[in-house]
Amino acid sequence: MKAKSALLAILFASTMSGQTITVGVDVANPNSSDFNLGTVLTDISLDNPATAAGTISTVKFHYSGSGCSMAVKIKFFRRSGNTLTMLAEQGPFDTGAGGSTTVTLSPPVIVQQGDLIGITKLTNCGNPVGLSTSMTNGFVGFAGDVTGSVDLAAGTRGMFPLALFGSGTSFEFIGGILPVVGSVTGSFGSNFKTSLQLFNGVAGSQTLTGRFIFHRAGTSGSASDPSQGFTVAPGHVVSYPDIVAALGQATLGSIDVIIPTGQPMPVMVTRIFNDAGVNGTAGFTEDVINPAAAGFGSRVITTGTTGALVTPIDPTRTRFNIGVRTLSGGAQMLVKLLDSNGNIVTTVSKTYAANWFEQVDSTTFFGGAVSANQSILFNMNGGSAIIYGSTTDNVTNDPTVQFAQVVISP
Structure with missing residues (x-):
C-alpha cells in the first residue's frame, strides 16, 4: 500500500507540475539599486526565464521611488543566442507606496518557455532595485526605452537578481530533454542511430500527447526547429527505430519533449547505438533529463554549482567527446582538468548561448589531449547546462556516456 501511495504521489506531482508559470525573481527585501544609465533605461532580468509556455497576467516589482506617476x-523579451528581442510591453504604470507594486497585465502576455521579463524606467522618480547580496545570472541594463533587438554584450551586467517577478498560467512546458541524439556516420566506420520507445502507464490512464523538437548541433535551439507530435493511448507502446530520421534529420542534436500542462511524461526508453548491420548493434540507454532538476547529484549544472566527469581508463583505445546542452539562460563556466592526484593540468573558460548544443572531441575542448583517469570539473558561473562525456571504442565503435553530476552545491 505504501509503495502504491508513493507512486500515486509521484504521478500526481508530475501531473500538477507546470500549472503555474513564473518569470523573474520575487525578492522579498531588495537592498540595491540598478545602474545609473540615464533618466530612461531598460533592465532585462536573466534569472528564472519563463518556466513554461503560457500567459503572464500579474507582475510584481520593487522600486526605489514610491508614488511615482507613469x-x-x-516588457518581455525572447533570447536567441546573445540577441534579446522585445515581444510585448505594457504600461506606463505608477509605483506603489512602500516600494512594492503589483500590476495586472491586460490582456495577459503570451510567452514561450525561456522568455525573459524586463522593466523600463521612464522618469527621474526612482529606480528598479534588486538584492546585491545574492550572486545569480542577474540582469542586463541598457540606456533608453528598448523596443526592438539588443545585443547582450552591449549592455551593462548586474550579477544580482532584480526584484521583478511575473506569474500566470501555462499551457505546455518542456517535460524532459534528451541531451544528445543522432542519426549520423562517424569515425572508424561508425553508424550511430537513436531509437525511442514511449509507454503510457497502464490501461485506463489518460491518452498522453506531446511533441518532440529537434535542435541541431552548433546552433541555438528555438521553438520553430523541426518537430513531430506523438500520441500514446493508455497501456500502449509507441516506438521509433530512428527518432532523428523520423524528424527528417540526419545529424547530431538534442531533443526537447514538450507536453501539455497537467499531463505526466510518458515512460521513455532511449537507446543510442552503433549499427554494424549483420554484425549487430552496440550502444547504451540514455535517460531523459528533467530540466527543472537542481542540487547535489543533479545532472543539470546550475549557477554556483560544480559538475564532474572522469576521462577514460585507456585513451589510446577510445575516443572521448564532451557534449554541452545549455538551457534558456545560456552558460558561462570555468572548466578545470585535473590529474589522477587532483592537481590542475589546465583551465579553460567557456561561454555558450541559450539552448545551445555541441559535441566536440576532448582535445578540441581543452586545446590539448587528455590523459587516462583524469577528472574534469565544470564550475558554473552563470546559466545552466547538461554536460556529458561520450567514450567510444576505436575497434568495436561501442559507445558509452556519463553525465556530469553536481558534486559541489551551495
Missing part, C-alpha cells in the same frame, strides 16, 4: 513599463 514611471515604468513592463
Whole structure:
C-alpha cells in the first residue's frame, strides 16, 4: 500500500507540475539599486526565464521611488543566442507606496518557455532595485526605452537578481530533454542511430500527447526547429527505430519533449547505438533529463554549482567527446582538468548561448589531449547546462556516456 501511495504521489506531482508559470525573481527585501544609465533605461532580468509556455497576467516589482506617476513599463523579451528581442510591453504604470507594486497585465502576455521579463524606467522618480547580496545570472541594463533587438554584450551586467517577478498560467512546458541524439556516420566506420520507445502507464490512464523538437548541433535551439507530435493511448507502446530520421534529420542534436500542462511524461526508453548491420548493434540507454532538476547529484549544472566527469581508463583505445546542452539562460563556466592526484593540468573558460548544443572531441575542448583517469570539473558561473562525456571504442565503435553530476552545491 505504501509503495502504491508513493507512486500515486509521484504521478500526481508530475501531473500538477507546470500549472503555474513564473518569470523573474520575487525578492522579498531588495537592498540595491540598478545602474545609473540615464533618466530612461531598460533592465532585462536573466534569472528564472519563463518556466513554461503560457500567459503572464500579474507582475510584481520593487522600486526605489514610491508614488511615482507613469514611471515604468513592463516588457518581455525572447533570447536567441546573445540577441534579446522585445515581444510585448505594457504600461506606463505608477509605483506603489512602500516600494512594492503589483500590476495586472491586460490582456495577459503570451510567452514561450525561456522568455525573459524586463522593466523600463521612464522618469527621474526612482529606480528598479534588486538584492546585491545574492550572486545569480542577474540582469542586463541598457540606456533608453528598448523596443526592438539588443545585443547582450552591449549592455551593462548586474550579477544580482532584480526584484521583478511575473506569474500566470501555462499551457505546455518542456517535460524532459534528451541531451544528445543522432542519426549520423562517424569515425572508424561508425553508424550511430537513436531509437525511442514511449509507454503510457497502464490501461485506463489518460491518452498522453506531446511533441518532440529537434535542435541541431552548433546552433541555438528555438521553438520553430523541426518537430513531430506523438500520441500514446493508455497501456500502449509507441516506438521509433530512428527518432532523428523520423524528424527528417540526419545529424547530431538534442531533443526537447514538450507536453501539455497537467499531463505526466510518458515512460521513455532511449537507446543510442552503433549499427554494424549483420554484425549487430552496440550502444547504451540514455535517460531523459528533467530540466527543472537542481542540487547535489543533479545532472543539470546550475549557477554556483560544480559538475564532474572522469576521462577514460585507456585513451589510446577510445575516443572521448564532451557534449554541452545549455538551457534558456545560456552558460558561462570555468572548466578545470585535473590529474589522477587532483592537481590542475589546465583551465579553460567557456561561454555558450541559450539552448545551445555541441559535441566536440576532448582535445578540441581543452586545446590539448587528455590523459587516462583524469577528472574534469565544470564550475558554473552563470546559466545552466547538461554536460556529458561520450567514450567510444576505436575497434568495436561501442559507445558509452556519463553525465556530469553536481558534486559541489551551495
